[in-house]
Amino acid sequence: MADVILSGVNKSFGVGQSSVAALVDMDLHIPDGSFVVLLGPTGAGKTTTLRLIAGLEKTDAGDIHIGGHSVIDTTPAQRNVAMVFQQYSLYPHLTVRDNLAFPLKSPMLKTAKADIKARVSEVAEVLQISDKLDNKATELSGGEMQRVSIGRALVRSPSIFLMDEPLSSLDAKLRSELRLELKRLQADLGATFLYVTHDQIEAMTMATHVGVLDEGRLVQFGTPREIYENPDSVYVASRLGLPRINTLPASLINARPENAETIGLRPEHIVLNQPSGETDLAGNVVRIEPLGDQTRLHLSVAGQALVTLVEPHSNLNAGDAVTVSLQNPLFFDRNGMRLR
Amino acid sequence: MLLGPSGCGKTTTLRMIAGLELPTSGEIHIGDKEVSNLPATKRDIAFVFQMFALYPHMNVRRNLSYPLISQGMRRRDVKAKVAEVAKILDIENILSSSVGGLSGGDRQRVALGRAIVRDPQAFLMDEPLGALDAEFREHMAEELRALHDRMNATTVYVTHDQLEAMQMGDKIVVMNNGVVEQFGTPQEVHDRPATLFVANFIGSPAMNLMPFAGSVNVGTSDVLLGQCRINIPKQLQEASGELVLGVRPEHVSLHTDGQYRGRILASEYLGTTQIVTLETEHGLTKARIGSNINVEVGEQAALEFDTDAITLFEQSSGTALNSERSSTGRAHG
Numbered sequence: 001m002a003d004v005i006l007s008g009v010n011k012s013f014g015v016g017q018s019s020v021a022a023l024v025d026m027d028l029h030i031p032d033g034s035f036v037v038l039l040g041p042t043g044a045g046k047t048t049t050l051r052l053i054a055g056l057e058k059t060d061a062g063d064i065h066i067g068g069h070s071v072i073d074t075t076p077a078q079r080n081v082a083m084v085f086q087q088y089s090l091y092p093h094l095t096v097r098d099n100l101a102f103p104l105k106s107p108m109l110k111t112a113k114a115d116i117k118a119r120v121s122e123v124a125e126v127l128q129i130s131d132k133l134d135n136k137a138t139e140l141s142g143g144e145m146q147r148v149s150i151g152r153a154l155v156r157s158p159s160i161f162l163m164d165e166p167l168s169s170l171d172a173k174l175r176s177e178l179r180l181e182l183k184r185l186q187a188d189l190g191a192t193f194l195y196v197t198h199d200q201i202e203a204m205t206m207a208t209h210v211g212v213l214d215e216g217r218l219v220q221f222g223t224p225r226e227i228y229e230n231p232d233s234v235y236v237a238s239r240l241g242l243p244r245i246n247t248l249p250a251s252l253i254n255a256r257p258e259n260a261e262t263i264g265l266r267p268e269h270i271v272l273n274q275p276s277g278e279t280d281l282a283g284n285v286v287r288i289e290p291l292g293d294q295t296r297l298h299l300s301v302a303g304q305a306l307v308t309l310v311e312p313h314s315n316l317n318a319g320d321a322v323t324v325s326l327q328n329p330l331f332f333d334r335n336g337m338r339l340r
Numbered sequence: 341m342l343l344g345p346s347g348c349g350k351t352t353t354l355r356m357i358a359g360l361e362l363p364t365s366g367e368i369h370i371g372d373k374e375v376s377n378l379p380a381t382k383r384d385i386a387f388v389f390q391m392f393a394l395y396p397h398m399n400v401r402r403n404l405s406y407p408l409i410s411q412g413m414r415r416r417d418v419k420a421k422v423a424e425v426a427k428i429l430d431i432e433n434i435l436s437s438s439v440g441g442l443s444g445g446d447r448q449r450v451a452l453g454r455a456i457v458r459d460p461q462a463f464l465m466d467e468p469l470g471a472l473d474a475e476f477r478e479h480m481a482e483e484l485r486a487l488h489d490r491m492n493a494t495t496v497y498v499t500h501d502q503l504e505a506m507q508m509g510d511k512i513v514v515m516n517n518g519v520v521e522q523f524g525t526p527q528e529v530h531d532r533p534a535t536l537f538v539a540n541f542i543g544s545p546a547m548n549l550m551p552f553a554g555s556v557n558v559g560t561s562d563v564l565l566g567q568c569r570i571n572i573p574k575q576l577q578e579a580s581g582e583l584v585l586g587v588r589p590e591h592v593s594l595h596t597d598g599q600y601r602g603r604i605l606a607s608e609y610l611g612t613t614q615i616v617t618l619e620t621e622h623g624l625t626k627a628r629i630g631s632n633i634n635v636e637v638g639e640q641a642a643l644e645f646d647t648d649a650i651t652l653f654e655q656s657s658g659t660a661l662n663s664e665r666s667s668t669g670r671a672h673g
Contacts, residue, residue, distance in 0.1 A: 011567065171345060171500060176545055180617070206614075207606035225631075229580050239612045244478075268632075290508045292530035293544055293590060293628070294478045294613075311530075311614065312590075 002067030002159040002192065004053060005031040009062030011048055011216075014079040024216040026062070028161070030209075035060045035193045037188050037203040039231040039239055040213035046085050046196040049213075053194065055079050066159055077108060081095065082153035086165040088145040090152075097133040100124065100151050109156075111304040124156045126185065134258035143174040149184070154189075161186075163195045179205055196304040200240050204228070212236050237264050243296055243307040250331060252302055253279050257339045267309040270298075278328040287318050298326065341509035342498045345541070349518040354464050357496060360381050360450045367381055374514050375533060386455035388465040394439045394450055399434040400426075400510045404453050406596075408543040411458070428490065445476055456491070463495040469504065482506055502542055506530070514538050524543060530588075531664045533651060539586050547586045550622035562653070566621045568600040571647040572664035582655035589615060591649035593629035594635070598642025618643065666669030 009026040012019045025043045027040045030036045037048040038166050050059045053064060055076035064071050082103075104111045111119075124130045127147045132140060132170050135146065150335060153161055158260045166177045167182075178192035183206045188191050198205060203210050204224045212220045212227065212235075220227060231237035239246045249258035255278050290296075290312060297310040301324050310316065331339040341670045353580035355361040357368060359380035368376045374384050394403050400528060423565055423671040426432045428477060429449045435443065437448065447620045448468065448594060452656060468484075482518055499616045504511050506526040514529060514537070516522045521541075522534040539547040552565050560575045565585060572585070594608055594616065602618030615630040617624055618641065635641070650663045 172502065172544060173541070173546065180608075183606075201610065204610055224609050228609075234498045239595065290530070291503060292526065292542060 002241055003032045003065070004028075004067075004160050004192065004230045005065040006049070006053070006196070007065075009052060009064065009065050010060045011052060011057065011061055021216050022038055022272050023052070026216075026218055028195055028211060028218055028221070033190045035183070035195065035205035035206055035209045036209045036211060037195045037197060038213055039197065039200065041198060041205045041213075043215040044213035047164055047197075048216075050164055050194060052084055053079075053160070054081050054162055059164045061311070067116045076140060077106075080156070080159050082156055082158035082161050084149050084153050084161065084163045084166045086168050087148045088142075089118070090145060090148055092136070094139045095134050095136055096124075096140070096148055097130060099137055099148055100133075100155055103152055103156050109254055114153075119155050123151045126154065126188075127181075129153050143178065146170060146178065149154070150185075153187075160194060163193065165197055166197075168199065168325060175202075182206060206239060210240075212239050219225060231264075231330070232338050234262060234332050237330060241266055242294075243309070244265070244285055245330075246306050246308075247332075248301070248304050248306070252281060252304075253326065255279055259333050260331040260339055261334040262332040262336070263326070264310075265306065265326065266330075269327050269329045270306070270308045272308075272310075273323050274325060275323045278326045279329075281324045281326075283322050284320060285316050285318050285325050288314075288316060341505040341512045341542075342496065342515060343500065343502060343505040344515035345500060345522075347517075347583065350500075350513075350515050351466055351520075353499050353515070354466055354496060357462075358385060358387050366400065383622050384460050385464055386458055388451060388455045388463065388468045394447060396439055396531050396601075399436055400431065400442075400450050400453075403439060403450055404435075404457055407454055416481075426455050428456065428487065429453050431622050433671045441659060445480060448480060451489070461494070463493055465495060465497045467499055468497075470499075477504075482507060492633040493532060502544070515542070517556070521527045527621040531649070532660070533586070534660050536584065536586075537654070539651070539660075543588055545589055545628075546624050547588050547651075549653070550585045550587075550620075550625070551620065552583055552585060553581065554583055556583070556652065556661065565600065570600065570645065570650070572652060573648060573663040575652070576662040579652070579654050579661050583661075584653040584655055586651045586653060586660075587645045589626040589628040591646040591672045592625065592629075593644045593646075594627055594629060594633070594641045594662055595644055596642065598644055599613050600643050601640055602643055604635055604637050604639050604641055618639075634636055646651055 004030040006026050009023055012021045014020055023200060029327040032061060040046055048057065052059055055074065059072055066079060097120060099124060101116050104116045104119060124133055127150065129144060129147050133146060137145065157241040165245060167178055170178065179202060207224055207314045210224050211218055214235055220232045227236060228240045234247060246264065248263045250256045250263050280302050283299045286298040286300050288297055295310050295312045297308050297316065299306040299322065333339055342353055344350050352361060354365050359378060360364055363376060367374055370383060404422045404425060405418050408421060419557065429452060429454065431446060431449050434446060439617065452643060469480050481504055495659060509526055512526055512529050513523050516537045522529055522538045529538060530542055532607065536549065539549060550565060554563050554565065556575045557578050562569050562571050563585065602620035605618060605619050606617045608615040609631055612631060613628050616627045616629060616635050648665055651666065653659065654661060
């Protein structure tokens with residue numbers, strides 16, 4: 001296990017005019033034993049970061065250190081990293097046991113037979129697949145296959161685990177089970193994880209640190225709570241939170257900082273029908289949307305759409321007039337940067 | 341909304357309505373006409389697939405016109421109809437663009453447009469948003485719902501995404517192993533699950549299910565869960581033996597004092613709320629509470645359930661027991 005440090009990393013794909021910058025001046029420190037989640041939409045540079053650390057791509061500029069050593073001139077095998085992909089990369093004709101043992105049989109490692117056996121049963125135990133060891137990979141359910149894929153990464157005790165949306169092809173129930181399991185596994189092993197996803201629930205629930213990427217740049221790095229409660233920009237604020245943060249023109253209220261262009265409102269910044277003074281806005285209920293886990297209240301305030309949360313059995317109905325008071329809202333300037 | 345895990349029969353149901361499969365037995369009616377043995381082309385319905393079924397070598401206008409021309413509609417009428425649909429979908433500005441250069445969302449709009457131009461009696465949609473990324477899916481879901489409200493056409497929509505089903509559906513059909521487990525509004529399916537399967541499938545996280553041995557009679561309003569007396573809605577039906585007490589994480593609160601206790605195993609931060617997992621005598625129980633409440637992993641806490649939100653199930657049949665709460669709006673298959 002080891003710290004992983006990217007400094008000044010740049011990477012472009014394509015040549016000349018059609019060249020596209022995938023990563024721009026990326027500085028990222030993944031502390032030993034942390035669970036870092038990279039979050040961002042398609043094309044933000046998440047997977048490129050992962051592939052650069054794995055050695056599957058070469059940097060254009062900058063350096064990558066794993067455990068104190070620069071690795072940019074080493075091969076993927078020498079880096080001792082383990083990757084887990086969205087698609088299970090198992091050998092279909094082999095049993096679970098042989099799939100798990102495979103990485104250890106590499107001639108480079110020269111692992112003794114008895115050690116392989118011990119390691120495989122240990123990992124199978126951790127992942128609760130001991131009873132499936134003699135099954136063919138094709139006889140497993142989706143969740144079990146993904147467990148075996150993760151197991152193949154675990155057997156080697158790599159310096160870092162690189163995971164590229166490993167849960168995204170599983171159904172919701174399995175995903176929430178494996179989320180807790182992965183988190184427990186990482187904490188028990190004290191392993192270092194770099195995990196790529198565009199699912200904000202995964203980012204919030206598993207990460208010790210979240211790195212938010214925007215068009216190849218790391219725009220904020222912090223704990224999930226820091227990113228959610230204290231975002232540096234509208235872009236970052238929009239990455240986390242369901243419903244998504246509301247943005248209104250700052251000119252709606254007088255009590256605003258200088259240069260404020262936009263107000264950012266999460267449900268916890270909105271107080272209904274308890275007029276408090278200068279931040280009160282008049283609005284009305286457009287519709288109530290029960291989603292089970294949460295009930296969304298769609299409001300129209302000064303011609304703007306606003307979505308917040310409400311108790312499932314509130315007395316509000318479509319058309320009702322409401323007073324919206326703002327409680328410690330976030331303010332952003334014209335470039336979308338946070339004003340504090 | 342046909343909702344269920346893969347293999348539950350939702351796509352088969354859709355394909356039989358479309359006429360792409362024939363039922364082994366039983367009848368299918370569209371409007372007041374029996375269609376069980378009619379070929380797909382005679383059923384007057386439109387099918388929207390997950391993959392954008394567009395002609396790549398034609399521009400948007402020709403893609404939209406094609407279904408009408410092949411029906412033998414007059415050129416002038418085709419033109420008017422295409423203009424109308426383009427307006428509804430807000431794609432007037434791309435009518436002359438070739439399909440190849442369009443964004444995912446615009447392609448999906450054009451695919452929808454091809455279904456709409458024919459004014460079918462019903463729309464069948466098989467995970468039409470499945471291929472889009474999360475942010476965009478949310479946006480398209482709202483657009484589809486708004487479109488439905490404007491056109492008011494019957495739509496049967498297959499999905500395995502419960503948020504999508506809750507957000508867009510008037511009614512949800514929860515399916516499992518080829519059987520309808522429950523048919524009801526999103527709120528009914530969530531608040532009053534008819535079976536253990538529905539309780540377990542709907543909700544994120546799913547309903548807490550605590551097995552216990554006991555019996556209830558008509559009028560019973562509490563049960564013994566281990567040593568703890570738990571108040572429940574007044575029961576309208578007798579049952580005894582292996583029962584299950586179900587309560588959603590949203591209806592569990594944590595306190596310092598109380599009889600029913602557990603040890604806090606984990607807290608998952610979700611912004612506005614957090615999900616706390618506790619180890620209790622009756623297995624793992626999850627509570628969804630405000631993230632401003634401080635919880636310490638390893639500590640003990642007392643759990644309290646909203647009495648009105650509790651559902652009892654019979655383990656052997658897997659069905660919910662009737663109570664005063666469930667009798668008001670229970671709808672089953």
